Amino acid sequence: MGELSMLDYTIGEPITDTKAPSGPIDERWSARKFSAKLVNPANRRKHRVIVVGTGLAGGSAGATLAEQGYHVVQFCFQDSPRRAHSVAAQGGINAAKNYRNDGDSVHRLFYDTVKGGDFRSRESNVYRLAEVSAQIIDQAVAQGVPFAREYGGLLDTRSFGGVQVQRTFYARGQTGQQLLIGAYQALSRQIDAGNVELHPRTEMLDLIVVDGRARGIVARDLVTGEVTTHLADAVVLATGGYGNVFYLSTNAKGSNASAIWRAHKRGAYFANPCFTQIHPTCIPRSGDHQSKLTLMSESLRNDGRIWVPKEKQDPRPPSEIPEDERDYYLERLYPSFGNLVPRDIASRAAKNICDAGYGVGPGGLGVYLDFADAIQRLGRPAVEARYGNLFDMYQRITAENPYEVPMRIYPAIHYTMGGLWVDYDLQSTIPGMFVIGEANFSDHGANRLGASALMQGLADGYFVLPATLNDYIGQGGFTDVTLDDPAVVEAQTGVRDRLERLLAVNGTRSVDSFHRELGLMMWDHCGMARTAEGLRKALERVPELRAEFWRDVRIPGTGEELNQELEKAARVADFLELAELLLLDALVREESCGGHFREEHQTPEGEAARDDENFSHVSAWEYGEKPVLHKEPLNFDYVHPTQRSYT
């Protein structure tokens, strides 16, 4: 492990060309599609494309590329593509359909998304996202995704996340699952047709770059342990976010950053790593055994009232605390938005009140989300109809009945807006490597609105990538790469060596114990609120912990078998490196915006103070002995930055 001295970063050349066409924003995507090269269907068969990941982005991309005629080689670490973590999304998917005739439009969805991202996303990309959103719904319906419908047989919609139009399409509380199954079925059809070669229970461990272009991956078969090499003309990463760097998050346990981190070390820039979204309505942890966190849908804040006792550590059960001894702090601090303030505001307020000693539940890390008023006003059946499945889930996990006692909630890490840097074509700084869905950075800025992640995954996979990848393949110039190419051998040997080194440590501490320590430190110093002091402290500790890991981790078993500890170890080793870049990015970004709150940068009222003068840019980090920071300036020609205020 060459120790990086991260604080010693340098500033590199700014990024000026993102490949977005100029001209009116509503014509850019059409112009790009028209200028993109086409590939004769007969020639597509000759090209292999690797897709890593089978979630909404990867599944839809694999199905679409295969249907276009490419030979797709696809990977997932789960036993089936249907289990990718997109399956867990609850709420819904936005689309500018204006089915409600309530004034929605592509432009309004674009406007809301740019503003929601706190002016740290790229206008061209966001406009395109809004533009193709309507087609996503058409596509999903054609595939048989059972969206909620009205009695007339038309699609039902609802509003979400404070948006003032009803543009969210949903399938009960299981929208992610239904959309994912749709993409999985489309992919399954292509597998049966022989156009997709699927490798389940297989994990990408390195990227192969030949003559400066992405030409394949090194993977490990998680059942046999065999390390294999796969070559292609282009590589697509659709591997999701890196929220598990915090150990406790709402991500699936297997969600990891290895693919994007390995690609970063091969030359792909990593953009805005410090932009992590913290979701306010999570079930609080119940003890040290906690392995992950479960989200309760944000929709609960529509009717639930959030409060804590006015008395610190009040021992009384909530029902015995009279009205005037309760502090409905969101309603007090933000009278006009009340309990419906955006995610970052609600999260920070909960943290502040708990830090001040008013928290409830075990360890004082929780606030009440109370439905007593709603039940009195609407009656229990109405509340049951709206939120029944969520109440049941809460009761199953906590053994408390939320119809009788208030829920307890606390914020948690949910989604990462940062990711690998991509241009307008979704291509990384390594030619031939495309990054889609949560794994890239481009569309959500510093904050993600509800019901927008599913939209981006499917937009990238069904509509954007299939057009831009054609252009790349169409430019040609592919030389034959063989397995004995030095770059291939080097990547393969590197992966084998690293696995052997991990197994050879044979120390005393389990992988989980390191991961928990890292996660706790990240949460404490780089969670909802960050200070230069805390970030520096963590930046000192992470390299120490990393060294300790490579000195003292214990992984039983061998590399030639199903070895779940080895899988985890390789992922945690990557988190231990990524964590440092995340901390550095948070330290360098001397402003507060969206999910990134630097305590030094707040208004007198305690709100986030954005610094557009100095930080209206994407921070794209290049890997090296010393990290190199490339800035991509952000231009806002259509939506002009304004200060967010919710009081």
Added chain:
Amino acid sequence: MKLTVRVWRQSGPDTEGQLVDYPVDGISTDMSFLEMLDTLNQQLIESGEQPVAFDHDCREGICGSCGVVINGQAHGPETTTTCQLHMRAFSDGDVIDVEPWRAKGFPVIKDLVVDRSAFDRIIQAGGYITAPTGAAPDAHATPVPKPDADLAFDNATCIGCGACVAACPNGSAMLFTAAKVSHLNSLPQGQPERAQRVLDMVDTMDAEGFGGCTNSGECTLACPKGIPLTSINTLNREFLKAARKARK
């Protein structure tokens, strides 16, 4: 709580397996069943033994990865996924048997991990609607009556965990296949391929070594998503209709 967990240990598909007793201590009633297994594994790793291999991922009851037979019941004593089963369902001093899904169609890979890829092959045989991407008609062009949409939805909630197969005395995959057929065949979009879909899916299901259905109903009792037994009636009806049509 202090418990004894008797776990099925099997190092590979071709080796013999056996139940091994492990005492575990410090189990909180707030733990999920998988967190109890995490605790056991930390103990095993610290004492230099191999941890128990088991499948899991989202731990929110929706990905369908987890699944073990607990005291003879698929996913344990409550109708839920193993990740959403909590230790408060057990008492101090209990002895708990933990075994993998057992069925010919689900060969054991290691310990509690089984190979469920046969389910994927059943889907690949026809569990989809042939809708090319990029040029679908406007979503409102095909209205779906709400009762049909709801029926489709109820069946679409299947998470493919395989509890139905594990619970069935015949190791049958009828409920899984029935859920998919009922979902797609009840929608207007699913009509053109309706007959071929059911024939191909049932063929593949049989070829994968799953047993037949004798209406014992164990599958629906174990299903964490409540896929009803009536879906199997639908599958049978669809199959007979399609087979008769195919013979003509």
